[in-house]
Amino acid sequence: GNSVTQMEGPVTLSEEAFLTINCTYTATGYPSLFWYVQYPGEGLQLLLKATKADDKGSNKGFEATYRKETTSFHLEKGSVQVSDSAVYFCALGLWTNAGKSTFGDGTTLTVKP
């Protein structure tokens, strides 16, 4: 089956610190990979995506590279802000079944001033 494993949280950082949230996956087919962010009291929204190996997704200073050889899609940001405090979800979707999605457990990030 398909699965997504994220680093366990919660993660607490000081403002301007470097962020890495690890994400690895297993998939029966060829996946597209996504990072979603959920701010308190809201639904999830897309942060970035990558559809094939070696693609780099980026948005709002966040980056993630689709590594097929290590089945990973780690999220990074060079300098976090208090406003980045949220829950981050790694997810995959398959080309063979575009309706089926698998999400990780989510990682809660708190950034302190």
Added chain:
Amino acid sequence: EAQVTQNPRYLITVTGKKLTVTCSQNMNHEYMSWYRQDPGLGLRQIYYSMNVEVTDKGDVPEGYKVSRKEKRNFPLILESPSPNQTSLYFCASTLSVSGRPSEQYFGPGTRLTVT
């Protein structure tokens, strides 16, 4: 404005009393999904639909029903709710181009409590 709407946003009910959570999208997306979010378990897919009258089970379909009679609507039905269905529910829609999985657009969530 492109959006996914859900109603109600909050619902408290009793065991066994049938309920429906509505979901509607205005983006003409083919695919729609329902998820539940529980602490420590992340987001789990309940059901999804590829188009009108076409639905399939996700990872946790037991105790739920769905229907897709119109492209824009995808209601979630709990015919006999139980306390273990207390959760935060999200509806989502996505446009798949040539079968490629694309980003999903999520509704604001429905917090359901079953006593």
